[in-house]
Amino acid sequence: MDFPIYLDNNATTPLDPRVLEAMLPYFNSKFGNAASRNHAFGWAAEEGVDYAREQVAKLIGANEKEIIFTSGATESDNLAIKGVFEMYKDKGNHVITTITEHKAVLDTCKHIEKLGARVTYLGVKEDGLVDLAELEAAMTPETILVSIMYGNNEIGVIQPIKEISAIAHKHGALFMTDATQAVGKIPVDVNADGIDLLAMTAHKMYGPKGVGALYVRRKGPRVKVTAQMDGGGHERGMRSGTLNVPGIVGFGKACELCYNEMESEAARLSAMRDRLQRELTVLEESYVNGNVEHRLPHVANISFKYVEGEGLMMAMKDLAVSSGSACTSASLEPSYVLKSLGLSDDLAHSSIRFGLGRFTTDEEIDHAIAVTKHSVTHLRELSPLWEMFKEGIDLDSIEWAEH
Amino acid sequence: MAYSDKVIDHYTNPRNVGTLDKSSHKVGTGLVGAPECGDVMRLQIEVDDNNVITDAKFKTFGCGSAIASSSLATEWLKGKSIDDAMAIDNMDIVEELALPPVKIHCSVLAEDAIKAAINDYRVKNGLAPIETEKSHH
Numbered sequence: 001m002d003f004p005i006y007l008d009n010n011a012t013t014p015l016d017p018r019v020l021e022a023m024l025p026y027f028n029s030k031f032g033n034a035a036s037r038n039h040a041f042g043w044a045a046e047e048g049v050d051y052a053r054e055q056v057a058k059l060i061g062a063n064e065k066e067i068i069f070t071s072g073a074t075e076s077d078n079l080a081i082k083g084v085f086e087m088y089k090d091k092g093n094h095v096i097t098t099i100t101e102h103k104a105v106l107d108t109c110k111h112i113e114k115l116g117a118r119v120t121y122l123g124v125k126e127d128g129l130v131d132l133a134e135l136e137a138a139m140t141p142e143t144i145l146v147s148i149m150y151g152n153n154e155i156g157v158i159q160p161i162k163e164i165s166a167i168a169h170k171h172g173a174l175f176m177t178d179a180t181q182a183v184g185k186i187p188v189d190v191n192a193d194g195i196d197l198l199a200m201t202a203h204k205m206y207g208p209k210g211v212g213a214l215y216v217r218r219k220g221p222r223v224k225v226t227a228q229m230d231g232g233g234h235e236r237g238m239r240s241g242t243l244n245v246p247g248i249v250g251f252g253k254a255c256e257l258c259y260n261e262m263e264s265e266a267a268r269l270s271a272m273r274d275r276l277q278r279e280l281t282v283l284e285e286s287y288v289n290g291n292v293e294h295r296l297p298h299v300a301n302i303s304f305k306y307v308e309g310e311g312l313m314m315a316m317k318d319l320a321v322s323s324g325s326a327c328t329s330a331s332l333e334p335s336y337v338l339k340s341l342g343l344s345d346d347l348a349h350s351s352i353r354f355g356l357g358r359f360t361t362d363e364e365i366d367h368a369i370a371v372t373k374h375s376v377t378h379l380r381e382l383s384p385l386w387e388m389f390k391e392g393i394d395l396d397s398i399e400w401a402e403h
Numbered sequence: 404m405a406y407s408d409k410v411i412d413h414y415t416n417p418r419n420v421g422t423l424d425k426s427s428h429k430v431g432t433g434l435v436g437a438p439e440c441g442d443v444m445r446l447q448i449e450v451d452d453n454n455v456i457t458d459a460k461f462k463t464f465g466c467g468s469a470i471a472s473s474s475l476a477t478e479w480l481k482g483k484s485i486d487d488a489m490a491i492d493n494m495d496i497v498e499e500l501a502l503p504p505v506k507i508h509c510s511v512l513a514e515d516a517i518k519a520a521i522n523d524y525r526v527k528n529g530l531a532p533i534e535t536e537k538s539h540h
Contacts, residue, residue, distance in 0.1 A: 308441050311464075314467040346439050346441075383463070383464040384462035384463065385464045387422065
């Protein structure tokens with residue numbers, strides 16, 4: 001076993017060696033520009049890109065002409081939201097999203113608000129899921145876009161995408177989803193799910209960083225987005241810029257591997273994740289955050305009450321995990337996702353996200369369980385709050401000095 | 404963000420973790436911070452008849468720097484007179500532990516905890532609490 005054990009696969013995943021192997025020729029002999037139509041170097045690069053486009057499309061049940069390569073999910077989110085807002089502004093200016101989206105969606109929505117958009121930020125239920133009645137009530141004739149993520153990056157909950165897209169379409173709006181965490185982990189099908197635009201990235205599915213895609217529906221309806229990057233008119237005019245050929249080839253290979261291995265891998269991961277969760281919730285006052293039925297197979301977000309997340313991660317130095325604690329963020333605010341579930345700040349501060357992946361082993365999970373149990377117990381011995389809890393003191397009855 | 408060796412040392416081997424009898428008139432208790440802010444420190448001192456701190460204990464809910472700051476504080480307090488303890492400045496802690504700017508609040512909290520413990524001791528023994536300049540959070 002190598003240390004530290006990597007359990008932060010929602011932040012990024014290691015590159016699969018098979019992906020690296022597929023990419024290597026495109027750094028060497030096949031270095032051509034995919035847009036060079038007049039010689040063999042260009043053709044070789046174009047062939048690599050074309051094949052990758054098919055691999056990516058197949059994973060989400062799309063046609064390869066519907067795949068626009070970008071630099072990653074953040075760019076895809078920007079292109080989708082800003083692009084739809086610009087393209088459809090004659091139809092309306094209203095966009096609906098949720099408060100638990102990734103910042104790439106939230107901040108893009110804030111940006112278009114400055115340009116005249118009206119954005120509704122839906123809250124979520126205690127389990128992290130969108131209230132469909134609330135969504136329905138928020139729809140207006142002016143609504144051009146509903147943008148709701150597929151699987152959440154912090155708690156892993158999977159939104160009822162089919163129901164959401166049906167509501168959007170009923171009211172004549174497009175449906176976009178940031179599927180960064182879901183694609184490659186669970187079956188995603190743009191037609192069955194009613195998705196018009198979908199953002200995804202390679203590095204969350206064992207591909208390279210710096211490459212992603214936006215799916216843009218071509219039929220029923222034909223969706224158009226205004227380009228946000230002007231230049232040579234690449235990617236059907238929606239995203240100019242010389243294609244990142246090695247990255248795209250790697251992305252394609254990563255999608256193919258996920259497609260082939262998803263079913264067995266999801267079963268393996270959820271069995272390990274469930275075991276981890278079961279063992280860790282044996283600890284007193286530990287709580288799983290978010291819906292546990294509608295959840296990605298590889299994530300568990302657990303709060304260990306009366307222990308602070310950053311301090312806990314420092315104790316668990318054998319494990320690479322992440323926390324919703326304020327101390328780990330630049331803003332000194334605890335996770336807005338956890339707070340939007342109605343979690344009190346102290347529980348948000350006490351949360352740890354375990355993100356399993358393709359290279360996680362049972363042996364590593366055994367070790368993670370032991371280290372976490374030991375660290376939580378150790379830090380509780382140091383915690384005045386734990387002592388007070390054990391003495392039966394109601395912590396809410398104390399007048400804490402805000403600072 | 405990398406921690407300094409001293410923070411790691413205090414975090415890994417915290418000094419003086421524990422609880423003193425808070426009902427004793429010799430013991431002063433300071434409880435500062437708030438759970439929703441992510442750090443709470445409880446610092447206790449035991450004082451002898453000559454106004455010298457003979458024992459100090461802490462428990463802290465917080466990040467590594469908060470735990471290290473309070474552990475260091477208890478180490479410094481033992482053997483000090485109340486007057487000398489009152490003079491401990493948060494910047495002394497920052498310097499000793501090489502805390503980065505985002506962790507200065509941990510040292511402020513430790514200074515607050517020291518002063519709160521001393522004032523609790525004073526009030527218990529019929530003395531007026533010492534006015535402290537409102538700390539800079």
